[in-house]
Amino acid sequence: MTVAESAPSARPDLPHVSDGAADDDIRAARAFAADARARHAQPGTLGASMARGAAIGAVVALPVPLIGPLAGAMVGAGVAAFQKLTKD
Numbered sequence: 001m002t003v004a005e006s007a008p009s010a011r012p013d014l015p016h017v018s019d020g021a022a023d024d025d026i027r028a029a030r031a032f033a034a035d036a037r038a039r040h041a042q043p044g045t046l047g048a049s050m051a052r053g054a055a056i057g058a059v060v061a062l063p064v065p066l067i068g069p070l071a072g073a074m075v076g077a078g079v080a081a082f083q084k085l086t087k088d
Helices: 021-039 046-061 069-086
Strands: none
Touching: 046 069
């Protein structure tokens, strides 16, 4: 008997368990992704209007001195939210 034969293996072979746990995890991940896609801001919603207003505000604020794109985005999102919420 050699030393290599008598030494325990560094990685014991584990039996393959096929209980479906991995399949359940994959199904759960797919369901989560489908739910996230369904909750994504749809056109015409408050979130979509605020995102569009923030983008416009950030671009408009670039050439204005002392007003950065972050402040412009906040103002743009606020204006879009105000318009969306007060529309009758």
